[in-house]
Amino acid sequence: MVLRSVNLPGVGTKYEFETDKGDIVAIFFTKTGTIQMYTLQQGCNTPSAAEMSPMEARRLGNILTGAIIEAEAESVEIAFSALADLRITIHTYLIPKEITGKTIEDLQIRSKTGVTVIAVSRKDKNIINPPPSFVFETNDAVVVIGETDQLKRFEREVMVD
Amino acid sequence: MEGIVLALFLCLILALVTKYLSIPPIPFYIIGGVLLGKSGFALVTSDEISRFFAQMGLIFLLFFMGLGLKLERIAANRSAVLTSGIIDLNINMLIGFVAAYMFGFSIIESLVIASAFYISSTAMTITSLVENRKLMMREAETVIWLMVFEDLVLILFLAIISAGDQNPLLFLLKIAGVLAILYAVAHYGKEFLINLLDRSDELPILFTFGAVLTTASFSMYLGVPETMMVIALGAALATTDPDAFEQHARPFKDVFLVVFFVFFGITINLASGVNMVMILFISLLAVVSKFISGILTGIFIHESALAGIEIWGNTIGRGEFSIAIAALYGSPLVATTIAGMVIVTSIIGAFTAKYCTGMRKWMAAPWRRKSSYHSHSR
Known part of the structure; x- marks a missing residue:
């Protein structure tokens, strides 16, 4: 897995990495404060995107780092x-x-x-x-x-x- | 004063509606201004106060642009910036200049129109890339660096056209002097500035406003272009804490810039023999010309003409910088022409930005079928 980060003038910071299986995940921290996450499956041309508020992004981060989040209580x-x-x-x-x-x-x-x-x-x-x-x-x-x-x-x- | 209140109130409504429909607000501020001004219902005229506000808007727009210019980062991306930038500059400047000259504008006027014709709206482009979720596309990066290159050309243009008939050597010396002061302040005062910006009281915002205003008036006093110097101030301060400066300058920019756009519309005089056919022709040519430069950039950078459609779709809208050029150097007729071009291209651009990915696929479909006979290697 290679992680690369780029600073795009006027847009914000981009983090992109390719998984061992060839899928690509890109995260953009935009200047407006929202976070966009793109995933591109190997062999596919169009990425799918999700836009998150900082709060939502943190919750996603919690899930990904292995913390359990339950429905009504966390x-x-x-x-x-x-x-x-x-x-x-x-x-x-x-x-x-x-x-x-x-x-x-x-x-x-x-x-x-x-x-x-x-x-x-x-x-x-x-x-x-x-x-x-x-x-x-x-x-x-x-x-x-x-x-x-x-x-x-x-x-x-x-x-x- | 009532005029500004009425104009701002109209802009507030326009901002609400355009944000709701997710279309660029700039053309509607100008149209709103035209309706309020002497070409419309003659409700508002510009006065001393509105002129000051509008000038602040322009200055803060340019200061903001300067904050985004990080020279070492541009240098690191030289090749990406240069190829696409030079294609974009040559094609659009040339087509814009020839078209304006053929319609009977003088050489200087044609140059002003060509610059406004060339420079895409950074605000609209970035917003549309984010809102249409295109940031991951390879073309998006090309487009973003294209905007940076256009900013650099604008600085050069401001320097050349405002040098006028001054002694060029003295002029250059003055500019170098102010630049040296700005960079020295940013370099030696870095610790002080960063501490100052960290404070939670009124000091950071007061300093930001004061620094921009002082630089502008000091440059006017010296006879160097204040527009160029506030960009330089932004670029110099970007070496300290650009995010903090952006945060403190944003409220000023947001409010004053809206005043700038609406009063630009208010001062437009449609009665002065404006040729609507000519404006429409130049506007549509502005769309076509970006198509040519887009396709060429696609071929040179991404080895695909279809990639050019994506670049084209996102760079059609001319906006804040074109209006800035018109307000600074345009005669009434030139200003009206540029205003028309901004309105037409930004509205077309809003649609192409949304639908060009679909257009590209639609065009790719028959092309793939045909080309698959020739090569199976892809």
Whole structure:
């Protein structure tokens, strides 16, 4: 695979590479801020194109780098290959009606499931490292960190309490 | 003042409609101006303020162009820039000049028309390449470098035509002096400029506006073309942080340039014996002439005449630079001719940019069938 990048005056930056099988992928970061991705199958003359906002491009990037993105909630897995292949997953959830009004302490999240709530996003405000006395409200988006198994337990035991 | 407000309001509506239909707005700003001006309903006349705004528009357009000129990058792509650029320059300048001269324009007027006839609209070309998703095509790169070459020719043209009857040696010395100052400031003040541009208060935008205005008025004071000097300012500042300068200059360019286009339309006088047939003829010739240069470029660069159709389709529209030339050096009749050419070519160009890939395929189909008898190697 050969990656080549060119700066096109007035347009932006182009990244192009050819896969081992001969397909070509080209990405353009245009000056207007949108990102265009072209793919050209080997032996084909006309490329197909998709135009993305920076946000959409980042999500595509997440998928391509191997992070799992689920339908309603997102999760990112980080692997530290230097640390005995340590894998940590960060997952977001929306707080359902059932646990509205309860605190992190009430739910015994850490001792029951092993995961830690590292942030809560409520409307336009973010609370980083919420204290155990933090009270959940409906539609809070919580960011939870843990191992995959711990997160499964969290989904089973806390989210459907 | 009410005139500018009315003109800007019309442009706002035109911008909304053209963006919605994804067609180039420039011809419609000019048509809007013609309708508002003395050839239309005579609602708006140009005054001191509008002239200042329009001049700012022109100056910021050229400053912006300068920011995009990265000389070392052009030097690195010399061969790609030169071949296509020289074909494009010779064919279109020549056809434009001969046509204008045959219609009875003087040599200088014909030269002005030929330059406007030659130079495609960079804004329209780039927008259409992005919007029609053609960036990946090999021809797109050729077209983009063609625009850079045309910018370089424009600078040369501005220098030659504004030298006029000045002492050429003194003129060159003055230009070299201003250039040296600009590059020295950009070189020795690089750290300072980058720190300044990083600030989040009003300083970066104030500096950008001030630098452009100062350069323009200082050049006028010295008697060197301010148009050329603001391009040079852009090119010099591009060695520091061009993206930041673009970001700070864009609001000025966007607003003032619209005023420039609409007031260019307002000052057009259709009553002064304008020959519509001649304008239409020159406009259609401008389409044909880019076809010839496009096909030749296709043959020389991509070894395919069909590739030339793609190049042609995306470079037909004449726009901002043609109008700039008309506003700077055109007599009323020349300006009207160029305005007509911009309107016709940019509207035709918007369609060809969209459909030339299809046209190319349609033309390739019978050609392939025929040629397959002769060679099976492809």
